[in-house]
Amino acid sequence: MVDFDVVDLPEADHVAEGDEAPxxxxxxxxxxxxxxxxxxDLLADDPVLLVFTPMDGAFPATYLWxxxxxxxxxxxxxxVAGVSISTPYEHKTTIAERGIEAFAGLFSDPQNGVADAYGVSHDLDGMAGVSEPRPAVFLVDEDGTVAYAWVADEWPAFPDYDDVEDAVASI
Known part of the structure; x- marks a missing residue:
């Protein structure tokens, strides 16, 4: 039995495939x-799989990583680069605990401005002025174009990992 509520998220006006990534x-x-x-700067080397997660330690972030x-x-x-509201100190712990040292790293965005720019910011119920990214995945080509986009429409939700793999393999 699930010990948490599944919550429908409001529709998001997010960056879509074919859009320029902010x-x-x-x-x-x-x-x-x-x-x-x-x-x-990252795109100058290779495409980027930009992964938005709730704060480090939340089970959706843990499962996704x-x-x-x-x-x-x-x-x-x-x-592979993550984005969340967690601090650099929390990110260092997550990288070690999740064994994701081979990833490009985790962006620290405590004010949630990057999620706002991508249209994936989610206001937390009952907490004035507190938001976090909803789970989302964007594959950004070296030219800055979004080649793949997935954004959660409920919490918790996870991307179709086969689709993510297919998108990454085709780039």
Whole structure:
């Protein structure tokens, strides 16, 4: 039996396939350090699988990172980068605990501005001024175009991982 409520999320006016991905600069946390990095800087090397999750430690984030790691999505010509409201310190712990050192890193976005720009910000019920990203996945080509987009319409929800793998493999 499920011990949590499934919640329908309001419709999101999010970035879609074929749209230009909004560029941003935030601290990108790796297993060794963090520094301010722009999405466009990452795109100069390879496409980016941009993964929005709720705060680190929430079971949807944990499950999503485990699944992407176990499927070896990062073994393709793509950089996997997360975005959440968690701090760099929390991200360092998540990277170590989830064994995702091979990913490009996790962007720290405590004010949730990147999620706002992508149209995936979700206001938390009963908490004035508190929001987090709804789960979402965007595959961004090196030219900055969104090649694949999935955004949760309920909580919790997870992408079709086979679709994510297919999108990554086709780039």
């Amino acid at each position: 560029d941003f600069t935030r601290p990108l946390v790796t297993d060794e350090y963090w520094e301010d990095v722009a999405l466009s 485990n699944e992407l790691r176990d499927r070896g999505v990062h073994d393709h010509r793509v950089q």
